[in-house]
Amino acid sequence: MNRPIAANLEIRTTKDGDRIACRACGHPLAPAGDAWKRHAVLRELSMNGAGGKAYTGAQEALLRQFACPGCGVLLDSEMALPGEPFLDDIVRA
Amino acid sequence: MDPITFSIIRHRLFRVIDEAVITLKHVSGSAITNEGHDLMVSLYRADGSLLMGGVGFLHHLTSAAEACKAIIRRFKGQINEGDVYLLNDPYTAALHTSDIYLVAPIHHEGKLVAWSACFVHVYDIGAMNPGGFSPESQDIFTEGISSPGLKLVDRGELRQDVLDTLLNMVRSPEMVTLDIRSMIACNNVAKDRMLALIRKYGYATVDEACAVLIEQSEKLLRSRLAELPDGQWQSRQYMDVKGETAKVCLTMTKKGDRLIFDFSGSSPQSKYALNCTKWASLGGLFAPLFPLLCYDITWNEGVIRPITMIAPEGSIVNCTRPAPVSVATVGAIQSVNNAACATIGKMLAASEKYRTEATAVWHANHFAIFMFGTNQRGGLSIGILTETFAGAGGARTFADGVDVGGEIPNPISRMANVETMESTFPLRYLFRRRLPDSGGPGQFRGGLGMEIALTPHDAPDGGLHYVVSGKGAKYSMSEGLGGGYPGAPNRYVWVHNNEVADQRNIDPSFALSLEEMPGRTEDISWGVFPLMGKDALYVAWNGGGGFGDPLERDPEQVRIDVDGRFVTREAARKVYGVVTDAKGIVDLAATKALRQEMRFARMERRAAE
Numbered sequence: 203m204n205r206p207i208a209a210n211l212e213i214r215t216t217k218d219g220d221r222i223a224c225r226a227c228g229h230p231l232a233p234a235g236d237a238w239k240r241h242a243v244l245r246e247l248s249m250n251g252a253g254g255k256a257y258t259g260a261q262e263a264l265l266r267q268f269a270c271p272g273c274g275v276l277l278d279s280e281m282a283l284p285g286e287p288f289l290d291d292i293v294r295a
Numbered sequence: 296m297d298p299i300t301f302s303i304i305r306h307r308l309f310r311v312i313d314e315a316v317i318t319l320k321h322v323s324g325s326a327i328t329n330e331g332h333d334l335m336v337s338l339y340r341a342d343g344s345l346l347m348g349g350v351g352f353l354h355h356l357t358s359a360a361e362a363c364k365a366i367i368r369r370f371k372g373q374i375n376e377g378d379v380y381l382l383n384d385p386y387t388a389a390l391h392t393s394d395i396y397l398v399a400p401i402h403h404e405g406k407l408v409a410w411s412a413c414f415v416h417v418y419d420i421g422a423m424n425p426g427g428f429s430p431e432s433q434d435i436f437t438e439g440i441s442s443p444g445l446k447l448v449d450r451g452e453l454r455q456d457v458l459d460t461l462l463n464m465v466r467s468p469e470m471v472t473l474d475i476r477s478m479i480a481c482n483n484v485a486k487d488r489m490l491a492l493i494r495k496y497g498y499a500t501v502d503e504a505c506a507v508l509i510e511q512s513e514k515l516l517r518s519r520l521a522e523l524p525d526g527q528w529q530s531r532q533y534m535d536v537k538g539e540t541a542k543v544c545l546t547m548t549k550k551g552d553r554l555i556f557d558f559s560g561s562s563p564q565s566k567y568a569l570n571c572t573k574w575a576s577l578g579g580l581f582a583p584l585f586p587l588l589c590y591d592i593t594w595n596e597g598v599i600r601p602i603t604m605i606a607p608e609g610s611i612v613n614c615t616r617p618a619p620v621s622v623a624t625v626g627a628i629q630s631v632n633n634a635a636c637a638t639i640g641k642m643l644a645a646s647e648k649y650r651t652e653a654t655a656v657w658h659a660n661h662f663a664i665f666m667f668g669t670n671q672r673g674g675l676s677i678g679i680l681t682e683t684f685a686g687a688g689g690a691r692t693f694a695d696g697v698d699v700g701g702e703i704p705n706p707i708s709r710m711a712n713v714e715t716m717e718s719t720f721p722l723r724y725l726f727r728r729r730l731p732d733s734g735g736p737g738q739f740r741g742g743l744g745m746e747i748a749l750t751p752h753d754a755p756d757g758g759l760h761y762v763v764s765g766k767g768a769k770y771s772m773s774e775g776l777g778g779g780y781p782g783a784p785n786r787y788v789w790v791h792n793n794e795v796a797d798q799r800n801i802d803p804s805f806a807l808s809l810e811e812m813p814g815r816t817e818d819i820s821w822g823v824f825p826l827m828g829k830d831a832l833y834v835a836w837n838g839g840g841g842f843g844d845p846l847e848r849d850p851e852q853v854r855i856d857v858d859g860r861f862v863t864r865e866a867a868r869k870v871y872g873v874v875t876d877a878k879g880i881v882d883l884a885a886t887k888a889l890r891q892e893m894r895f896a897r898m899e900r901r902a903a904e
Binding site: 205206207208209210243245249252253254255256257258259260263265267268269270271273274275276277278279280281282283286289290291292293294 | 524525526527528529530531533535540641644645647650692730731732733735736744768769770771774775776777778779780781782783784786835838842843844845846847862863865866869870893894895896897898
């Protein structure tokens with residue numbers, strides 16, 4: 203049985219063991235219990251104007267978007283300055 | 296113990312606090328207390344441990360417990376029936392000097408049986424800058440009166456010499472004395488009602504109920520934690536002050552029935568007053584924990600036991616004396632609070648059972664502007680723009696955040712109406728309304744923040760001044776959840792309209808937006824500034840974080856957002872991928888095609904490294 207671990211992520215049992223997968227398309231990303239963001243597709247936007255007219259401020263601040271390589275659905279977002287490590291969220295299997 | 300008696304006593308304890316809060320509001324004369332509800336009342340056990348946390352700013356619940364314990368240590372053998380103690384030193388227990396704790400022992404038949412404690416943000420504390428938030432301070436010594444504990448009322452008698460000494464060091468002593476007397480009255484009511492409860496049920500029964508209540512809370516929270524998945528979740532907050540960026544980093548680890556909040560990696564303490572002390576950080580992380588994990592559990596010592604905090608000494612979340620901390624409550628404490636809200640939200644979202652309790656970050660950036668100057672009646676007015684309490688709700692996993700919905704750490708916060716502010720200060724509001732696009736986009740949108748513009752009006756001195764402690768003008772602070780965007784950042788603009796070089800000198804009174812205002816604009820964020828002549832002050836503040844992928848949002852809901860001016864037409868297309876025709880009707884086929892194109896564009900980017 204699939205177990206949700208975030209808005210668009212779940213743990214699926216596959217022939218290779220339990221995997222973190224996209225809830226929308228089932229695309230496997232990483233072994234359960236691992237940091238998964240390195241296996242997603244990253245897009246970095248300037249925060250300036252990212253969400254619309256009210257988003258003023260630092261040009262250097264980035265909106266990192268982590269998307270599913272299988273279907274393009276957004277799996278997570280985080281704001282970061284360049285060079286900052288990813289925010290790693292790890293749910294133990 | 297008898298469950299009916301236990302239940303009645305538990306509810307009576309809630310009512311003791313409710314009545315004490317009402318007293319506090321009725322006696323205090325300042326808008327920050329009785330309009331903004333920047334206050335707290337709670338009850339504590341004889342040893343100072345939290346018995347019953349009340350509403351108001353929740354980050355004070357644990358700090359006031361430490362204040363009670365500090366008084367117990369300092370005044371050992373001298374604590375008498377009818378005493379009231381004052382404490383506001385941040386390096387002892389308080390959050391910043393202007394949030395004064397008044398704690399009072401409750402005796403029954405000569406025995407110390409409990410404490411009541413309360414705070415208000417007093418009208419002034421004698422810091423460099425009026426109102427308490429003192430961005431120009433370089434150390435704690437310039438942040439006003441700071442007491443690690445003094446006896447203000449001795450066996451029921453006010454120590455007038457002590458009060459007069461305090462009042463001699465603050466601006467507007469007549470308002471500060473009202474604040475202090477409101478807290479004395481509040482503690483008196485709490486004591487009277489507690490003693491009535493003890494008289495009715497007997498001390499032994501009430502004491503047993505209190506002990507059971509704490510055990511019950513601990514058991515319930517541990518059970519809840521055990522139901523949630525083990526794991527670790529991270530959050531990061533940036534704060535900008537005068538070109539420098541400080542950060543608060545949090546890794547929250549949940550294992551079994553315990554939670555550990557580790558702030559390692561946070562910036563070293565700053566020369567600016569946004570630092571906070573250890574007790575303040577502890578309060579900051581509990582402020583979202585109480586309502587998000589303990590919404591049906593009594594907030595007391597039992598809730599504190601399963602929680603561990605790691606805050607490196609000398610960091611911005613555990614600064615060392617004499618670092619300045621006057622802006623802490625809207626600085627590092629609020630970022631601790633935001634980070635804890637974000638990680639708890641992510642943990643809840645990882646649970647099938649508790650997914651609907653998860654939330655993106657709410658109002659993450661108080662702007663806390665204090666106005667001061669001669670008012671239209673010739674007196675001195677100092678006070679906060681209470682709109683700072685009018686935050687925005689973070690999106691949930693099933694619904695949008697509440698527009699101008701308040702904030703998590705203070706469930707009863709609110710703003711005064713425009714007329715109240717205009718009668719308090721020589722000001723005129725040009726507009727006050729929701730700010731389009733300020734809510735973090737997502738499948739469910741963050742609630743909207745607001746925008747206001749002010750000009751002087753009927754000011755004997757031609758205007759007044761204001762203190763702004765505006766970290767967060769560069770960075771969004773209301774984190775999104777599950778792919779949702781963070782809410783928009785704050786913005787503070789000084790509109791210069793009476794300079795000699797500007798020959799237009801047009802009255803801005805009828806401007807309907809920042810763009811329509813005549814004069815030169817200057818973005819500001821930290822310090823003391825004038826609002827004189829025909830100048831204007833424009834402030835825009837953050838919306839809540841969004842939840843989920845904006846491309847998953849119902850296109851019809853986006854249309855409603857555009858029609859209602861919650862979202863601009865540009866953002867509807869660019870962020871939500873919704874195409875509308877000239878009449879504003881959604882073109883479903885074009886929307887579907889655009890969204891597919893946007894998803895493909897995401898997939899073409901490089902893999903994260």
